[in-house]
Amino acid sequence: MSEMWINMGPQHPMTHGLWNLRVRIDGETVLDVDPEMGYLHRGIEKISEDRHYNEVITLMDRTCYVAGLAWEHLYIIAAEKALRIQPPERADYLRMMCEEFQRIGSHLMWYAAFVQDIGLMSPFLYGMRDRDLVLDLFQSYTGARMTYEYMRVGGVRNDLPPGFTDQARKVLDWLIPRFKEYDQLCLGSDIFHKRCDHLGVLSASDCIRHGVTGPMLRSAGVKRDLRKNRPYSLYKDVDFDVAVADGADVTARYLVRMEEMRQSVRILRQVVDWLDAHPGPVMAETVPRWMGAPYAPVGREGYLLKRQYPKGVGFSSIEEPHGEAQAYVVNEGGEHPYRVKFRSPVFANLSAARTYLVGYHVADIPPIMGSVDVCVGECDR
Amino acid sequence: MSNVTLYSVSYLLSDAVLRAIGSVLPRPLSTWITNADLITGIAVLVFGALLLAASMLNTIVLIWWERKLLGRFMDRRGAMHVGYAGLLQNFADGFKLFRKTTVQPREADPLGFYTGPTAYMVTSMILFGILPISSGWNSGFLPLSLLLALAVFSFAPLFIFVSAWSSNNKYSLMGGMRSAAQMIAYEVPLLLAVVAVVIVAGSFDLTTIVYEQQNYWFWGPLAVALIVFFAGMLAEMERIPFDLPEAEAELVEGWNTEYGGMLFAFFMLADYLRALVGSILVVLLFLGGWTLPTWVPAALTSFPLAGIVWFMVKTYIVFGVFVWIRASLPRVRTDQLLRVGWNRMIPLSLLSVFLAALLVTVKCLPVFGCVPSLGV
Numbered sequence: 097m098s099e100m101w102i103n104m105g106p107q108h109p110m111t112h113g114l115w116n117l118r119v120r121i122d123g124e125t126v127l128d129v130d131p132e133m134g135y136l137h138r139g140i141e142k143i144s145e146d147r148h149y150n151e152v153i154t155l156m157d158r159t160c161y162v163a164g165l166a167w168e169h170l171y172i173i174a175a176e177k178a179l180r181i182q183p184p185e186r187a188d189y190l191r192m193m194c195e196e197f198q199r200i201g202s203h204l205m206w207y208a209a210f211v212q213d214i215g216l217m218s219p220f221l222y223g224m225r226d227r228d229l230v231l232d233l234f235q236s237y238t239g240a241r242m243t244y245e246y247m248r249v250g251g252v253r254n255d256l257p258p259g260f261t262d263q264a265r266k267v268l269d270w271l272i273p274r275f276k277e278y279d280q281l282c283l284g285s286d287i288f289h290k291r292c293d294h295l296g297v298l299s300a301s302d303c304i305r306h307g308v309t310g311p312m313l314r315s316a317g318v319k320r321d322l323r324k325n326r327p328y329s330l331y332k333d334v335d336f337d338v339a340v341a342d343g344a345d346v347t348a349r350y351l352v353r354m355e356e357m358r359q360s361v362r363i364l365r366q367v368v369d370w371l372d373a374h375p376g377p378v379m380a381e382t383v384p385r386w387m388g389a390p391y392a393p394v395g396r397e398g399y400l401l402k403r404q405y406p407k408g409v410g411f412s413s414i415e416e417p418h419g420e421a422q423a424y425v426v427n428e429g430g431e432h433p434y435r436v437k438f439r440s441p442v443f444a445n446l447s448a449a450r451t452y453l454v455g456y457h458v459a460d461i462p463p464i465m466g467s468v469d470v471c472v473g474e475c476d477r
Numbered sequence: 478m479s480n481v482t483l484y485s486v487s488y489l490l491s492d493a494v495l496r497a498i499g500s501v502l503p504r505p506l507s508t509w510i511t512n513a514d515l516i517t518g519i520a521v522l523v524f525g526a527l528l529l530a531a532s533m534l535n536t537i538v539l540i541w542w543e544r545k546l547l548g549r550f551m552d553r554r555g556a557m558h559v560g561y562a563g564l565l566q567n568f569a570d571g572f573k574l575f576r577k578t579t580v581q582p583r584e585a586d587p588l589g590f591y592t593g594p595t596a597y598m599v600t601s602m603i604l605f606g607i608l609p610i611s612s613g614w615n616s617g618f619l620p621l622s623l624l625l626a627l628a629v630f631s632f633a634p635l636f637i638f639v640s641a642w643s644s645n646n647k648y649s650l651m652g653g654m655r656s657a658a659q660m661i662a663y664e665v666p667l668l669l670a671v672v673a674v675v676i677v678a679g680s681f682d683l684t685t686i687v688y689e690q691q692n693y694w695f696w697g698p699l700a701v702a703l704i705v706f707f708a709g710m711l712a713e714m715e716r717i718p719f720d721l722p723e724a725e726a727e728l729v730e731g732w733n734t735e736y737g738g739m740l741f742a743f744f745m746l747a748d749y750l751r752a753l754v755g756s757i758l759v760v761l762l763f764l765g766g767w768t769l770p771t772w773v774p775a776a777l778t779s780f781p782l783a784g785i786v787w788f789m790v791k792t793y794i795v796f797g798v799f800v801w802i803r804a805s806l807p808r809v810r811t812d813q814l815l816r817v818g819w820n821r822m823i824p825l826s827l828l829s830v831f832l833a834a835l836l837v838t839v840k841c842l843p844v845f846g847c848v849p850s851l852g853v
Binding site: 100102104108109110124211212213214215216217218220221222225281282285287288290291457458459460461462463 | 547550648651718720725726728729804805806809810811812813
């Protein structure tokens, strides 16, 4: 067969979203790839400039549809720095709980999609089944399963419902044996190793050169996790290890994500215990009253424009399930942020596609791209 | 056992219907319609219709069986809503596909595009005319029925390739290429594994092969051949872990990407027809066909149509193993599949032929007993 270009996407089972991977192949060998992103660009940064600080949170849930709470957390930290508001301690713990549950949920979603890419059918539903438990927890305290809108500038919207922590512990107890089951289904299979070992290798230097972060970077043996390296929220108070693996291949990324889920469970146990022992307010006292109100009170139209608020900028970077996400919020004193900028880890991870795809087979593209954990929503924003 | 055969049933039906029509018709017409040749001719047609209906019904039940089993493996229930436990779900699906428009791509070659799926389905159906289902329940004495069955069985990649190429789609073409490569790699060990059975049974006739298993089923002494045959059948049936031609992760739907509506239903149906034939061949060659071991109480083997019942039970169990494999294994890559085919399966199949020859030499085994045709 002669050389030809094929379009894997925008609608292709491999993409797990809306993007296009153009592949030049010779028979079954990949000669060149050209990832094309932008099909899902919604102008979230621009829309944010037209919204109140708390309204941007709605957009954050839509930025990454599998890790909405992590993106809320990212934005909230930057916005609070820009507005110079300090959240109460309990709110920070609640946010950490959100982020870690979200990490588990996102990684379970990744697991489900990834095993589908190598042709495993049953674990797909196992992953989705267990993710449902996490979503049930989210539903019980945010009221939603996907678009949570839970965090607020200065705290979180509401405290946990009664009995939540017991339910959360039950879910954590359920998850740990399930991870073992997943490993048996994947690592226990020779075909899995045949398919995934030494596949999609992206060395540490290549990772750093392309700005690749998150589990992909850690799978190359680089021990970098923002929760440890640059602790935000109250991550310095909890005890956990950074998941690292050698090999830089698909199997290594699998191992890293599995270990991360275990570490998340470990963090969550501590956080849930803390939340049980320390009741308290979940919103800061110092949050100005206008912050919660998207519109001026009736008859006081000049209210919002008249009040002055100190200017400032806020920057935050968190270890999102897919990698290192960054946010920059500029506060020019208005009721809307002047400028909001996000850095998506998936965009960088995808952009390096040529480095880790060329030279492998066409059949290797789905497992490799599956191991990248693509979330197009946050990639295109 | 009973003397009811498929042919006698269809002859009785034809006879009864034609005589009933003849009794109400005037004199010259009634003698013509009840003559022996016409009854025989209609009986043959009824025979074919019964076979077709039985194979279709079985195929649809087989799809249901797979969906239910797969559901249980995946911690869910499978189809539940149409009919009892979803038994009628596939009829509903089939009806839906029947009503849908068939979209033909503008650049596709109509000749190959339409003949491909049709021929694929027809050749798969022919197989049912060849296979014996129980003693007397076959379409006649075919001394080379095993050879014929395997020959017809291996037509499929050709038609897959025709329909893939004429779809004028790159993914289809790659799927077709993979299908052809897979056939070359798996036909040889599959046939060698069959040779092992033929050596021991001394016949190409499937009925004889089943008869030769009356003392012991071949899966014990010919375990190596069974493993090779089973793996080869997985590849022939294009099921996970060897479903590369339609690997949906990278090739969308492989060779049937461009097919929709009834043509897709043809492919789907033919796939399951072939899966059914594959399971039947495993039962016939290695699991004693419709017979049960002699220590089974007579009450279980003497009721009417016991042979067919046990045959179907075995077939569905074998297919359940195929489903089990599908539920728990990832897909291999083309080059790995070919490597396994040439480097592992062929030596193993040669070993199985050697073991079969050894078995013929020693004639009787200590635990199992003897094969009737080998004497003693």
